[in-house]
Every structure is written in C-alpha cells, then in structure tokens.
Amino acid sequence: MSTSTQDEFVTPPGLTPELMQWVRTQSAAGVPLPSLLQSMRKAGWAEHLARRALTLPEEGELPFPFVAATTSSELQIQTPASGVPEPDLKTDPCCIHAGDREVHVLTSMRHPRVVVFGNLLSNEECEAIIAEARPRMQRSLTVDNQSGGESINDDRTSNGMFFQRGENELIRRIEERIARLLNWPLENGEGLQVLHYRPGAEYKPHYDYFAPNEPGTPTIVKRGGQRVGTLVMYLNEPTRGGGTTFPDAGLQVVPRRGNAVFFSYDRPDPSTKTLHGGAPVLEGEKWIATKWLREREFK
Numbered sequence: 001m002s003t004s005t006q007d008e009f010v011t012p013p014g015l016t017p018e019l020m021q022w023v024r025t026q027s028a029a030g031v032p033l034p035s036l037l038q039s040m041r042k043a044g045w046a047e048h049l050a051r052r053a054l055t056l057p058e059e060g061e062l063p064f065p066f067v068a069a070t071t072s073s074e075l076q077i078q079t080p081a082s083g084v085p086e087p088d089l090k091t092d093p094c095c096i097h098a099g100d101r102e103v104h105v106l107t108s109m110r111h112p113r114v115v116v117f118g119n120l121l122s123n124e125e126c127e128a129i130i131a132e133a134r135p136r137m138q139r140s141l142t143v144d145n146q147s148g149g150e151s152i153n154d155d156r157t158s159n160g161m162f163f164q165r166g167e168n169e170l171i172r173r174i175e176e177r178i179a180r181l182l183n184w185p186l187e188n189g190e191g192l193q194v195l196h197y198r199p200g201a202e203y204k205p206h207y208d209y210f211a212p213n214e215p216g217t218p219t220i221v222k223r224g225g226q227r228v229g230t231l232v233m234y235l236n237e238p239t240r241g242g243g244t245t246f247p248d249a250g251l252q253v254v255p256r257r258g259n260a261v262f263f264s265y266d267r268p269d270p271s272t273k274t275l276h277g278g279a280p281v282l283e284g285e286k287w288i289a290t291k292w293l294r295e296r297e298f299k
C-alpha cells in the first residue's frame with residue numbers, strides 16, 4: 001500500500017505555492033491562459049516554468065495555437081474568436097432578422113471585431129428610452145477596478161443611469177432583440193445603461209473589459225464573468241462631434257438615431273484592438289444606450 005498522500009493542489013517542480021495560488025485565482029476570475037502566460041513572462045519567469053505552471057506544453061512540443069506567438073497581436077491572429085457574442089452574417093450579410101425587426105448590417109470589420117447596425121431601434125423606441133431615462137440621470141460612474149466598486153472618473157463626463165434587466169415591456173423587447181441579433185443569452189447581459197453627453201462631454205478611449213491584474217477585478221467578475229462584448233445604440237444625433245472612435249483601427253462610427261455599433265473581445269487584452277471612446281460632443285447633445293455582455297449569467 002502506498003504511504004504517500006496526494007495534496008489537492010500539487011506544486012510542480014521549480015514553482016512556488018504562492019505562484020500556483022495566483023494562477024488558480026486568475027483562472028477562476030476568467031483570465032485566459034495566453035494573458036497569464038504573458039504576465040508570467042513579464043514577471044521574469046522562465047518560459048518552461050511558466051508553461052509548467054499553466055499546464056501548457058513546452059515550446060515546440062505541440063502545435064498549440066499560441067506556441068509560436070511572440071506578441072499579443074499574433075496571439076489574436078492565431079486563435080480564432082470563440083465564445084463571444086457574434087451576429088450571424090453567413091446567410092445574408094445585409095440584414096438580420098432579430099425576432100421582431102429586420103436589422104441592417106452597414107459595416108463589418110474582422111479585427112477588431114466591429115459590426116455597425118442600422119434600423120436596430122425605431123424612432124419611437126429611441127424617444128421612449130430617452131423619456132424614461134431623463135428623470136433618472138446622474139453623473140456617470142465607472143467600475144473602479146481598484147476596489148471593485150464604482151467611482152466618479154474625469155475621463156467620463158457624461159450623465160447616466162441603468163435600467164434593470166427586463167424592467168418594463170420596452171426594455172424587455174429590446175433586450176430580446178439584442179439577444180437574437182448577437183446570438184448571446186439575454187441573461188448574460190448587464191442592465192441597459194443610458195448615457196447623455198452635453199457639448200464638451202466625452203468618454204476618453206478605454207477598454208470595456210476589466211483589467212485582469214487590477215485588485216478589484218476578481219470581485220467584479222464573480223458576477224457573470226468578464227465582459228466579452230458591447231453594443232452601443234444611438235438614441236439621437238449630435239449636430240457635430242460625438243462619434244465612437246476606435247483609435248487602434250483608425251475607425252470612427254458616426255451616431256445615427258436607431259443605429260448601433262457592436263464590438264467583441266475574446267480576451268481581456270489590448271490585442272483585441274477594442275480601445276474605443278466617445279469623442280467630445282462639439283454641438284448639440286448625444287444620447288446612447290449601452291448593453292455590455294458577460295461570459296455567463298449576470299445575476
């Protein structure tokens with residue numbers, strides 16, 4: 001009979017229990033393996049030890065998708081997107097039947113994954129959302145990835161409010177349409193957020209995913225995992241300015257009432273090229289509704 005006992009977590013040779021604990025915490029928080037591998041490389045761990053910690057094959061041992069990658073953008077190219085919201089553009093690249101409405105596909109880009117939709121919302125729906133949101137607007141907060149709570153942020157000078165998911169018939173109808181359009185469970189969506197920008201207000205370029213190495217992130221992602229997609233719906237048209245910009249793609253989407261821009265990110269990493277912002281409104285005002293999509297049910 002063997003006398004050796006097997007710990008639940010064995011520390012592989014050359015590694016430390018602290019490191020293995022960090023790996024487990026990060027994985028549980030939804031941080032993908034390529035990001036962990038990169039963090040360990042940056043922290044000075046030898047390649048073979050980093051791979052051992054992540055139970056990845058040694059370099060050159062197997063044709064693993066990221067074996068040959070040396071930069072984060074190469075990682076993205078070699079690993080096809082999966083497990084993210086994605087409209088079905090195969091059958092008809094111009095139109096998508098999203099249950100109760102024919103949504104138009106105006107532009108699509110592979111990397112970053114961006115799709116611009118037309119006719120997603122009717123004028124009446126846009127006006128009704130603004131009317132319901134207006135009395136509930138407050139200075140926008142952003143998720144504070146230091147504490148896991150929320151805080152005022154100078155990068156974001158809009159006013160905002162959240163609808164509860166399924167709060168009323170209008171919100172429910174739109175959420176069902178979005179779920180069909182993006183092939184993503186309605187339950188994985190955060191409540192719809194409405195933002196209002198006055199002249200001069202903006203949302204400086206940022207990523208919508210939660211930065212993996214920030215101390216508040218494990219708390220935030222306990223509720224539904226990481227964000228993996230964003231849909232920004234335009235509820236009105238500013239007279240000048242206020243476009244949604246993607247600096248890494250040199251792309252700007254012009255706000256048009258009822259249209260929307262969707263983008264997805266299959267890892268919380270700049271290699272997704274999903275850096276984006278709301279350019280300053282120069283004249284007029286801008287109203288948007290944003291739906292953020294999580295990996296799992298957002299309770």
Ligand SMILES: O=C(O)CCC(=O)C(=O)O
Nearest residue numbers: 203232243244277278290
């Ligand atoms: O105002 C915009 O166009 C972008 C909004 C945005 O980035 C967000 O709601 O996450």
Ligand SMILES: [Fe+2]
Nearest residue numbers: 206207208276
């Ligand atoms: Fe954003």
